[in-house]
Amino acid sequence: MRRIIGVIGPSHPDEEIYRLAFRVGELVGLQGWITVTGGLGGVMEAAACGARSSKGITVGLLPGDDPTSCNSCIDIPIATGLGEMRNFLIVRASGALISVGLSPGTLIEMATAVRIGKPLVALGLETSLPIEVRRARSPEEAIEYLKGLWRTGK
Numbered sequence: 001m002r003r004i005i006g007v008i009g010p011s012h013p014d015e016e017i018y019r020l021a022f023r024v025g026e027l028v029g030l031q032g033w034i035t036v037t038g039g040l041g042g043v044m045e046a047a048a049c050g051a052r053s054s055k056g057i058t059v060g061l062l063p064g065d066d067p068t069s070c071n072s073c074i075d076i077p078i079a080t081g082l083g084e085m086r087n088f089l090i091v092r093a094s095g096a097l098i099s100v101g102l103s104p105g106t107l108i109e110m111a112t113a114v115r116i117g118k119p120l121v122a123l124g125l126e127t128s129l130p131i132e133v134r135r136a137r138s139p140e141e142a143i144e145y146l147k148g149l150w151r152t153g154k
Contacts, residue, residue, distance in 0.1 A: 002057075003033040005146070006094030008087075008110070009043025009124075010103035017101035017124050021046035022053075023139040024098050024123065029056020031143065036061065036094055038086065039070040039077055043100050048073035061086045061093065088112055096149070098142050099133075100124050121145050 005028045009021055025047035028035045035051035037044035039060020048058040052073045060074035063083045070077040080086040087105055091097065091112045096119035099110055107129075113120040114131045121142040122133045136142035 003031070003146075003150070004036055004059075004093060004095050005033050006036045006090045006097040006109075007043065007047035007100065008037070008090065008097055008106050009047075009100040010106060011038075011040055011042035011044065012103075013042050013046070013101050017043065018046045020123050020139060021100040022050035024100055024142065025050025025052075025056070025058075026054045027139050027143045028098075029054030031147075032056075034059060036090055037074075038063065038090060039074050041071060043106075045071040045073060047100070059093075061089050084108075091116070091118060094118060096120070096146050098123065098136075098139075098146075102127065119146060119149055 021043040025035050029051035034057045036059045039062040051058050058074050059076045060070040062079045063086050065079050065081045067077040067079040087109045097113050099122045101124045121136050123136050
C-alpha cells in the first residue's frame with residue numbers, strides 16, 4: 001500500500017517557503033508516496049507541482065463544490081463542500097504530514113495532527129508553538145525522519 005503524505009502550509013507563502021514546499025512534493029513523489037493537499041494555491045500548489053514533477057500522484061481536498069477550482073498539478077480533485085473543515089480531512093486522510101511555513105489554517109492542521117497522534121514534521125517554522133512539533137532543517141531531513149518512523153514500525 002502506498003503511503004499518503006499531507007503537505008500543509010500557507011496559501012500565500014513567500015518565495016522560500018514555496019521553494020521548500022515544491023521540494024517536499026518532489027521528494028514525496030520520488031518515494032512513490034501520494035501527496036495530499038488542500039488543492040488550491042501557495043504551499044498546496046507548490047507541493048502538488050513538485051510531486052507531479054517526480055511522477056507522483058496528487059490529491060486535492062478542496063473546500064468548495066467545484067472540482068475544477070483546483071490548481072493545475074492536482075491529479076485527483078475532491079470537492080468536499082466543507083470549507084475550512086476540509087482541513088480535518090487532510091489530516092485524517094494522511095499517514096503523516098509535513099508542514100511548510102505557518103498560517104492560521106496550518107496551525108489548526110498541525111494541532112489536529114498532534115492531538116490525534118499523526119506523525120508531523122515542520123519546515124520553515126521560525127516561532128515557538130504551544131504544541132510539540134518535530135522540526136526539520138530541510139525537505140530531505142523531513143523525508144528521512146518519516147522513513148525512519150516507518151522502518152521502526154511507528
